[in-house]
Amino acid sequence: MTRTFTAELMKLRRPRVLYGALGALIGCTILVTVLTFATAPTPPERLTAGFTNASRLVGVVVLVVFLTGVTTEYGLGTLRTLLLRQPLRDRLLAGKALALVVCTAGALLVALAVSVASAAVVTAARGTPTGPWLADAATGYANALLAALSYGAIGLALGVLLRSTAVAVGVALFWFIMVENIADHTWPAAGHVLPGLLAGAVTGIPGSVPYSHGLAGVLVYIALAVTAGFIAFSRRDVSN
Amino acid sequence: MRDMTTAISTRGLTKRYGARTVVDHLDLDVPAGVVAGFVGPNGAGKTTTLRMLLGLVRPDAGTGSVNGVPLTQPAGYLPRVGALIESPAFYPGLSGARNLAVQATLGGLDPAGIPAVLERVGLAARGASSYQSYSLGMRQRLGIAAALLGDPALVVLDEPTNGLDPAGIREMRGIVRSINQDGRTVLVSSHLLAEVEQVCDWLIVIGEGRRLFQGPTRDLLAGGGDLEEHYLSMFTSTEGTS
Numbered sequence: 001m002t003r004t005f006t007a008e009l010m011k012l013r014r015p016r017v018l019y020g021a022l023g024a025l026i027g028c029t030i031l032v033t034v035l036t037f038a039t040a041p042t043p044p045e046r047l048t049a050g051f052t053n054a055s056r057l058v059g060v061v062v063l064v065v066f067l068t069g070v071t072t073e074y075g076l077g078t079l080r081t082l083l084l085r086q087p088l089r090d091r092l093l094a095g096k097a098l099a100l101v102v103c104t105a106g107a108l109l110v111a112l113a114v115s116v117a118s119a120a121v122v123t124a125a126r127g128t129p130t131g132p133w134l135a136d137a138a139t140g141y142a143n144a145l146l147a148a149l150s151y152g153a154i155g156l157a158l159g160v161l162l163r164s165t166a167v168a169v170g171v172a173l174f175w176f177i178m179v180e181n182i183a184d185h186t187w188p189a190a191g192h193v194l195p196g197l198l199a200g201a202v203t204g205i206p207g208s209v210p211y212s213h214g215l216a217g218v219l220v221y222i223a224l225a226v227t228a229g230f231i232a233f234s235r236r237d238v239s240n
Numbered sequence: 241m242r243d244m245t246t247a248i249s250t251r252g253l254t255k256r257y258g259a260r261t262v263v264d265h266l267d268l269d270v271p272a273g274v275v276a277g278f279v280g281p282n283g284a285g286k287t288t289t290l291r292m293l294l295g296l297v298r299p300d301a302g303t304g305s306v307n308g309v310p311l312t313q314p315a316g317y318l319p320r321v322g323a324l325i326e327s328p329a330f331y332p333g334l335s336g337a338r339n340l341a342v343q344a345t346l347g348g349l350d351p352a353g354i355p356a357v358l359e360r361v362g363l364a365a366r367g368a369s370s371y372q373s374y375s376l377g378m379r380q381r382l383g384i385a386a387a388l389l390g391d392p393a394l395v396v397l398d399e400p401t402n403g404l405d406p407a408g409i410r411e412m413r414g415i416v417r418s419i420n421q422d423g424r425t426v427l428v429s430s431h432l433l434a435e436v437e438q439v440c441d442w443l444i445v446i447g448e449g450r451r452l453f454q455g456p457t458r459d460l461l462a463g464g465g466d467l468e469e470h471y472l473s474m475f476t477s478t479e480g481t482s
């Protein structure tokens with residue numbers, strides 16, 4: 001798996017891929033952070049509040065990154081080239097997933113730093129005091145990473161199952177932007193079962209679901225998505 | 241002196257997609273050390289057969305081996321197999337050399353061998369250029385360079401002359417010959433019968449997923465006529481009996 005991981009990192013070092021994903025992630029975080037601190041009647045006490053609020057958008061970006069990490073291989077036909085070099089498919093997918101997890105962890109760390117810095121600038125400009133944030137940031141980062149990885153696992157599974165970037169992104173956006181938002185406002189139990197809302201509970205977005213329930217739900221979704229992705233990837237013919 | 245052990249062997253190899261049988265109880269034998277031509281019309285099952293040999297597609301029935309290792313264990317034989325399947329597939333944002341480095345890393349191969357394979361296919365001067373700037377012929381050559389990474393005993397080339405101009409086809413012929421001169425077995429799928437006749441010393445002809453001929457090319461041509469005439473007569477007789 002080390003070879004697959006290293007080879008995947010070599011591909012991810014493409015500037016367009018790296019800066020595009022990182023830029024989207026940081027851009028989303030800054031936007032939500034500035035809106036959180038500049039527009040709230042009472043500015044949040046926690047400097048990480050913007051980072052927390054951005055977690056859903058960040059999650060969708062991570063989902064798309066994981067998803068395209070797989071569908072691009074199908075689209076370019078490079079999957080067959082990779083499988084000729086690494087025929088053990090579970091190792092190939094595991095190495096790819098691990099590389100994406102490491103990149104996501106790094107990108108989220110940068111996003112957290114940028115978010116806290118921009119929150120500090122906005123609160124200073126408004127002349128409002130801020131509380132201690134360092135300890136809060138560590139917990140917030142861990143939870144945001146877990147939530148992002150649940151989006152990533154679902155993205156990976158969608159990519160393997162649907163194999164088309166356009167179709168998979170369409171399905172993901174329809175679900176997380178449309179279905180879950182509507183369900184959140186119309187179905188009281190939605191927060192207990194839908195993956196995006198459970199991920200929100202983990203990151204601390206106010207809702208009806210306690211943290212422990214959100215954590216358990218997110219872990220179940222990660223397990224289900226990873227299992228489905230690995231089974232489909234291992235068994236399917238590569239015919240394109 | 242060639243080693244006449246078998247590089248590829250299949251018995252009853254079958255693949256179905258729904259109700260359609262694409263490869264139908266195919267028995268193949270490719271002796272080690274030959275250049276084997278794999279010919280048949282579009283949709284005859286050539287690429288599906290090659291994909292099964294390379295572990296990309298699972299057979300529905302039948303058995304087989306590559307370099308003595310069963311088809312069910314592609315991880316056991318693929319490290320000694322190089323392949324270009326259908327069309328070259330690389331990352332457009334990476335250079336040719338970088339693409340080969342990704343493959344070498346993935347396969348646990350020494351990247352120090354990359355300049356030599358680029359030199360061999362005539363891409364040494366363009367190895368640092370982005371893959372998306374490559375012409376079709378250069379892409380095919382990079383695909384062959386990738387197939388040669390790691391000193392494979394068997395090289396599988398699926399339509400390596402696709403889209404090439406006459407000069408490119410001639411150049412490809414030379415590359416295929418040079419690969420075989422190192423003692424490697426080469427299996428080439430092609431539509432260009434004249435090319436196959438010139439380069440291949442072993443021939444497999446399939447139609448509708450079934451084997452129509454297998455053996456030394458000279459055996460087929462012994463009675464006179466060229467490969468095209470024999471090839472067309474096989475399909476005329478098949479149509480007549482179906």
